[in-house]
Amino acid sequence: xxxxxxxxxxxxxxxxxxxxxxxxxxxxxxxxxxxxxxxxxxxxxxxxxxxxxxxxxxxxxxxxxxxxxxxxxxxxxxxxxxxxxxxxxxxxxxxxxxxxxxxxxxxxxxxxxxxxxxxxxxxxxxxxxxxxxxxxxxxxxxxxxxxxxxxxxxxxxxxxxxxxxxxxxxxxxxxxxxxxxxxxxxxxxxxxxxxxxxxxxxxxxxxxxxxxxxxxxxxxxxxxxxxxxxxxxxxxxxxxxxxxxxxxxxxxxxxxxxxxxxxxxxxxxxxxxxxxxxxxxxxxxxxxxxxxxxxxxxxxxxxxxxxxxxxxxxxxxxxxxxxxxxxxxxxxxxxxxxxxxxxxxxxxxxxxxxxxxxxxxxxxxxxxxxxxxxxxxxxxxxxxxxxxxxxxxxxxxxxxxxxxxxxxxxxxxxxxxxxxxxxxxxxxxxxxxxxxxxxxxxxxxxxxxxxxxxxxxxxxx
Numbered sequence: 001x002x003x004x005x006x007x008x009x010x011x012x013x014x015x016x017x018x019x020x021x022x023x024x025x026x027x028x029x030x031x032x033x034x035x036x037x038x039x040x041x042x043x044x045x046x047x048x049x050x051x052x053x054x055x056x057x058x059x060x061x062x063x064x065x066x067x068x069x070x071x072x073x074x075x076x077x078x079x080x081x082x083x084x085x086x087x088x089x090x091x092x093x094x095x096x097x098x099x100x101x102x103x104x105x106x107x108x109x110x111x112x113x114x115x116x117x118x119x120x121x122x123x124x125x126x127x128x129x130x131x132x133x134x135x136x137x138x139x140x141x142x143x144x145x146x147x148x149x150x151x152x153x154x155x156x157x158x159x160x161x162x163x164x165x166x167x168x169x170x171x172x173x174x175x176x177x178x179x180x181x182x183x184x185x186x187x188x189x190x191x192x193x194x195x196x197x198x199x200x201x202x203x204x205x206x207x208x209x210x211x212x213x214x215x216x217x218x219x220x221x222x223x224x225x226x227x228x229x230x231x232x233x234x235x236x237x238x239x240x241x242x243x244x245x246x247x248x249x250x251x252x253x254x255x256x257x258x259x260x261x262x263x264x265x266x267x268x269x270x271x272x273x274x275x276x277x278x279x280x281x282x283x284x285x286x287x288x289x290x291x292x293x294x295x296x297x298x299x300x301x302x303x304x305x306x307x308x309x310x311x312x313x314x315x316x317x318x319x320x321x322x323x324x325x326x327x328x329x330x331x332x333x334x335x336x337x338x339x340x341x342x343x344x345x346x347x348x349x350x351x352x353x354x355x356x357x358x359x360x361x362x363x364x365x366x367x368x369x370x371x372x373x374x375x376x377x378x379x380x381x382x383x384x385x386x387x388x389x390x391x392x393x394x395x396x397x398x399x400x401x402x403x404x405x406x407x408x409x410x411x412x413x414x415x416x417x418x419x420x421x422x423x424x425x426x427x428x429x430x431x432x433x434x435x436x437x438x439x440x441x442x443x444x445x446x447x448x449x450x451x452x453x454x455x456x457x458x459x460x461x
Contacts, residue, residue, distance in 0.1 A: 001029045001118060002071070004038030006059050009046025011189045011225065013079060015142040016105065017044045020078065023109050027118040039073045040117060041066060047081030047159055050327040056081045057093075064095030074117055076100065076108070080159040084330070102160055137184040137376070137411035138396045143171055143209065147191035148199075149228070151255075152266040152333040153298065153326060156191055165197050168204050172216045184411050185221040185376055186213075187396065193224055194231025206231075207239045214245055220413065221376060223395060225251045229277045230268045237284035247392045248288040250281060255295050257312030258305035265298060266333065271312055278316050289319045289393035296353060297326040297346030299337035306349050310356050319364050320399055320425075321357040323350050358424055368393075368418045368427065373402075374435065375416055380407040389414065391427070400425030408434055 003024050007017040020042055021031050032038050041063040045056035056079075066072035074097040082089060083101030090099055098111055112118045146161040147154075178186055190196060197205040213222055222245055229252050240246050256262050259270050269277075281288055294309060313321060325346040328335040341349075368391070375389035378401065387408060388401040403426060408414045416429035 001027075001040055002032045002038050003029045003040045003042065004032050004035040005042045005044065006035070006063065007044045008056050008059060009044070009048060009052055009080065011140045011187060012142055012191070013044050013046060015140045015189065016079065016102070017042070018140075019105065020044070020108055024112075024118060027109060027113075029118060035063070035066060035072075037071060038066070039071050040076065040112075041072055041074075042076045042078060045077060045079040045081035047079075047084050047155065047329075049324065049329070053081055057089075060089075060093055060096060064093065067095060074098070074112075074115065076112075078102070078105075078108070080156075083159045084155065137182050138187070138378070139178045139181075139183040139185070140187045140189050141171065141175055141178065142166075142189050143193065143196050144190040148195070149192060149268075150266050150333075152264065152337075153295065153329065155329040155332050158331050160191065163191070163195055163199055165195075165200050167200075168202075168209055168212055171209060172212050175213050175217050175219065179217050179219050182411060183219055184413070185223060185396070186219050187223045187225050189225050192226060192228045192231065194227040194229075194233075194236070205233075205235075207233070207235045210236075210239050210243070210246055214243055220245060221247055221392070223247045223249055225395065227252050228268070229254070229274065232277065232281065234284070237281065240288075241285045248285045249291070249392060249395065250288060251291045251395065253293040254312075255293065256298070256305070257294075257309035258301075259308075261298055261301055261305050261309075264300055264334075264337075265295075271308070274312065275316060278318075290316075291320040291322075291395070291399070292318050293322040293324065294353065295324050295326050296349040297341040297343075299326070299334060299340055301326075301341055301349075306352065310353060313353070313356060313360065317360050317364060318357070319393060320361055321353070322398075323353045323357070325350050361425065362421065365421045365425075365427070369420060370418065372415060372417050372432065373429075375402050375404075375414055375429070377404070377408045377410050377412050377414055379410055389416075391418075400427070402427045402429045405430050 003021065005017050005021060007013050035041055043059045043063050046052040060077050063075045067075065075095060076098045077089065077096050078100045080102050082099050083103060086099045086101060100107055109118055144163060144165040146163045147156045148163040175186060194206060196209060227250060240248060254269060254274050255265055255267055257271055262270055278290060281290060296306065328339050373391045375391050377387065377389040379388055381387045387404040387406065389404060390396065391402055394400055402416065404416065408431060413435035415432045415435060417432055419428045419430055422428050
């Protein structure tokens, strides 16, 4: 069985898609990049905002068309949007053979086996691959599932359930498997990474997890994504500042800069605390990169509120800011409020904030010009693009790239001189030399229980 996967939405979905592929690979399936060659197509949907829902539906419809005279025998829709809207989707999209929500991840193989599409899955043993594919050097490690925060605009708790942290031994084992497959950068992801461990009784929190990953693997770069500022503790900052392999990068969503809007959003932060915490982070971790996300057009937002947001961004000067327009989501508290900001105004406010941030990012990025940096090389040159990699301040797929003047093997590290900022968020650089290894000498590692290998695949359930 040849399998093609379409992954939409966040990096947590990327992890889930890899696990779906791993389950199928253990049954003899082969992953293919071209959906036209796939006999089974899986669409991993996102239901976070309206635009993501439309994209998900379009992808499902396109997959269904592949069944008309092509190789495709079955289409499966999975993920967050299916979790919330399975009944409506099943009625509207009869071309889909199977719908599985985010909480039904462990049902994929059994349900496909009922249809005669896959065979029996062997038992996993230590050292077996966790993921299918060609082992790219940039990977994602999901450390928890679900969310306990009560943000008024967010439907994630309705799609993913309450927050559940995964056991530290399981996560270390998964990281070791990723390393064996060639991972050079591992991105830790969760709905709120800083919330890790609060639901467990073993006392383990995020700093201890970071120390275990550093101590039990030789992965050169470990990056943290999606941390609420309220959970970024002095202990966490101490671990990051003292551990070179943990990149000085914080992805900290603030969502707005107006106290009135933050209160209606049911966010825990206020303008004063955001300013104070960012100052504390920069004092503790010199040169730290801080990225954030904001939402414009929330119910009741005024021009004065947007002024307050822009003033906050000017004061703090984040390295990067993502800006989304608000859309009401069924079942959330905000859905009961009048969506009283016209779409045209939302887009105007979005562009205003983006334009301001472009100038701030340009200023922040200029400080790198003329300096040397170590980059992780992602691709060699093609007819359409030069070789490129990423510096520590650039997360995969969201923060731009460093364009290189010559080829270096993907997955390798190179020291470069940053020559210029290009296209707002990219850099050009001269390669000074390749780095033979960024990992410390091999060490004796503790042996994890055999059960850890087989339990990893059930994280998403």
